[in-house]
Amino acid sequence: MITNKYVDEYIKLWKTGKIELNKERIMLICYLEKYILTRDDLYFDEDMLKNFIKFAERWYFELNPFQKFLAAFVFLFYKEDDAVFYEQFLWLMARGAGKNGLISALSHFFISPLHGIPRYNVSIVANNEKQAKTSFKEIYDVIGSKEVLEDMFYRTKVEIMSYDTKSIVQFHTSNAGTKDGLRDGCVIYDEIHSYATFDTVNVFSSGLGKVANSREFFIGTDGYVRDGFLDKTKERAMAILEGRELDDPLFPFICKIDDREEAHLPEKWGKANPMFEGVLTAYAKGLLKKVKTQYRQLKTNPSNRMEFMTKRMNFPEVDLEKSVATWEEIMATGFFVHELKAGETITGVAEKYSVLLETLKIDNKITHLTEVNVGDQLKIRRPVPNLKHRACVGGLDYARIKDFAAVGLLFKVGDDYVWITHSFVRKGFLDTVKLEAPITEWEEEGLLTIVEGPVIEIYHIVNWFVRMRERYGLTKIVADTFRLDLVKTALEAEGFEIDYIRNPKAIHSLLAPRVETIFAKHNLIFGDNPLMRWYTNNVYVKTKPDGNKEYLKKDEFRRKTDGFQAFIHALFKADEILIEEADFVLADINF
Template sequence: MSSSARARRHKRINCPEITTYMRMVETGKVRACSEQHQLMAHLRRVFADEELIIDTERLAAYRHYEKYFPFELFPWELFAFALFMCVFNKDGTPRWSQELAYMGRGGGKNGFCSFIAFCSTTKVNGIRDYDVDICANSEEQAKTSFDDIWNILENSGQRRRFQKGFHWNKEEIVCRSTNSRIKYRTDNPKSKDGLRSGMVIFDEVHAYQNFDNIKVFTTGLGKKPHPRRLYITTDGDVRDGVLDSLLDKSRRILSGEIPDNGFLPLIFKLDTADEVSDKRNWVKANPSLPYMPVLVSQIEQEYQDFLDNPAGNADFMTKRMNLPAGNPDYQLTDYDNLKVASRELPDLSGMTCVFGIDFAKTQDFVAAALLFRDGDEYFAIQHSWVCRASKDLARIKAPLDEWERRGLLEYVDDVEIHASLVTDWLYEQMGTYDIQEGAIDSYRHSTFMRELDSIGFSAKEKTVKLVRPSDLMQIQPIVNSALINHRIAWGDDPMMRWYANNVKLTAAAHGNYCYDKIEPKSRKTDGFMALAAAFTVADRLPDTSEIEIIPTMTF
């Protein structure tokens, strides 16, 4: 810690790198989303209530390295850097050891990472062997910030000067005075055990479907002083993954629901989709735009393309404005509707229900769903079986093992999933619920009919409906209405959200839509399609709101 640094409460924050951007947001000098305004209020409270050290000498020393970089840090970057690298608790530990920078594409996130990574290895940080690992799902992305630093050392015209303090090659950059290394890492968590990182940077977090990589890289933290994590990302197409988890945590912190526990959320986005029509709002998603006129011109061109063809340019809202919109002719429904459907289920014991079964092949996934009705409300329970012999398992990045622990799926160690496993589960549910009838794909029913008949369901007795594509087209508006009006719930079931988020709508004749897979190998839909099958016989369910409950009479 710098000799002049002292811990105290800061009702007035005496650090221009922090306060300049704060005041820009608070005074409206720069348009900012609601999360940015919440962040400024949160920071004011923290600095006023806690005894913190703002190490301005350290910050000035770090800023000395700016001259070696082909850019100057923007106000938001100075703000984020100072909070992350130069604000400490009374005991000298970083006040914010984790930072999320979530902003639109093109804002300079990788340059920001490069500067932080470089500074962290130097004698200003002063911690020996403070290794910085830059991680991403692809080597190309992981190398982006690493190559920025490598090019400065190799091609800035000061190579001889840098050789006194560093040595480098295409795989690592080493600061001689601290023996701290910068390396890039890619997607293979099993090979990363035993790391001794000081800082881990996760690039484009939106691509992470689960926390496997993050857990491997972060378990090595804590072996060096001042362990830090930096997450940088735009939004993307993966839902219910790492990014959504971090954004949910961020919003709970900013709303005051939970303490920040050292997590600093920098969220830059539009507040509503309507705001995109006024280009002055674009800075909400990308605070670098006032300093990047070339980028503004590029985004203006992309915006016109988006207006001309929204379906073909849906990434504009997702990547540039950090507001995933989805294509209504493509996406099943807004992801927010799927999250609402994940609310708690009531006690369904004894209620009448119907079932649906779906599978593409028994060597892959099989799913069954129970569907209940109470007036205009629908409730669903799904269960899945996953064949370990499936050739698609290596492609799937969803946390199947976690879902197994939660009882949402069963692994089957066999060459296929036998129909008896599904009917055994249905028979077990019959002890709790009144299962009246069910539905199954007409093209695949022969695999299951004998087993279903053994527990009392058959097509001949009309207690099993053989579902045709036209049946699914007929119920699609009903399912859509239940989703958008929040009249369906399936409990806290991330697997069902995953299934549903993997479904797309394909236009058919006469204004109808059919369900299809966004990607058949790695994004399974069986659980949702089992629910859709159950909806084809939902009209057989009694409307419990019309059932008159006769009070008990004692004689």
């Protein structure tokens, strides 16, 4: 057994009802009590922790109980070799929870003689320079305000160095190309909600390991980028909290409301922002007043609800007036999410969702009955039906031949629509426009093809449909008229029947109710296709004054929707073409 007064005090605050925690933090405490605090091969470095708390409270601010709780695990070590136990930390909280302040104090402490590791360099990384400089500037200003600190630390506008340890703090933007080769002891990734890929983390983490006790901190509030670094890290965190990944060196501290209705209850806001827990500091009282004002203004400014829910409640919520579907509905095109109930077995869950037991995977690992507990969220890969030789209708979006083009096949199996798709992306476009998407990764997964040349040539489109015709019952392709002559000549030459949509935007309003329904009822299957999820999440639903809807792009250049538009084209003709075999009767056949 290992103990620490700050850990014990924080857990006691919850157990005695003095603070209320969200589900993820309750799971964290249960995980710690079951798997970590019971170990005898670990120890909290009490002297180091005491020194940090004194350092932080002397030069920065008085630490709250939750901040001391977090700091304790930063200084948890193995007895055998004095190596850090937790190498990575996920601190996900609502805006205003003091993440940057705590990081400022920690970063400053890490380079100080109190930490005592020579050349323990710290890099602070964010998507833009202003955010990356937030903690750096705070350290810079603290040093400038105290003569004793100016004698201990050298500071410029770009780096801060300890004279004693020669350790340096620098800030960087997340552009991997700006990394200048520091042998880091610690990397802090700020605003992780905006990381669409793992590229930044991969580059900066590659410099770790050359200095003892390297650490990485992932901090931020939730955001609007889905299926990116943060979503995958949250999945990883849940695997830890559920006890399925006990060797993962990540410490996950996630603060959020448990239900959207709690946004109407200020007494529940401490679940998202731990500054609002227990006895409030002067800072917390002022912040709470500000958040309450923002909440009251939602009555007259409902357009700000999505921002309020995401940033103040750490509970991302889609504005269904402007988005095609919720993220949960988009995810359901590839995965089932099932909460294990008392008495249920993995076998029973597999039967319920018609998946084979050996293919039932959670976080891409085969999961056995003994590895899950009641209440665990099971993420089950949704099986794609056997589509060989089944009738389908092709969809094509070929409007912008200088960047993206998308092709696909739409099938109907029972009540479900199944969309198989591929995209072509011009390399020249990727070289000039930085997309917030893992394009190279998607190419490796076979979801798209990067092509050379000044345009995406039509033969790429034609060849794909020809190959698909060899596997499926494809005869008709639906496209808009933008490249009519080019598309018509090439596809009809291969024997395809082309159906043209003369006014693509006009069909959006006709299809909108059906699109909303099939997403809401989980009647749409993409398979595990992050590219198609990206396309769909990029769609902006514009409601015109006459009530008609149009599917546009949330960003004209960086948020592509081509795969979704190709799907819409196919869906427009689907019910005319896709007739279930059971619907055929003898009288329908022309002899």
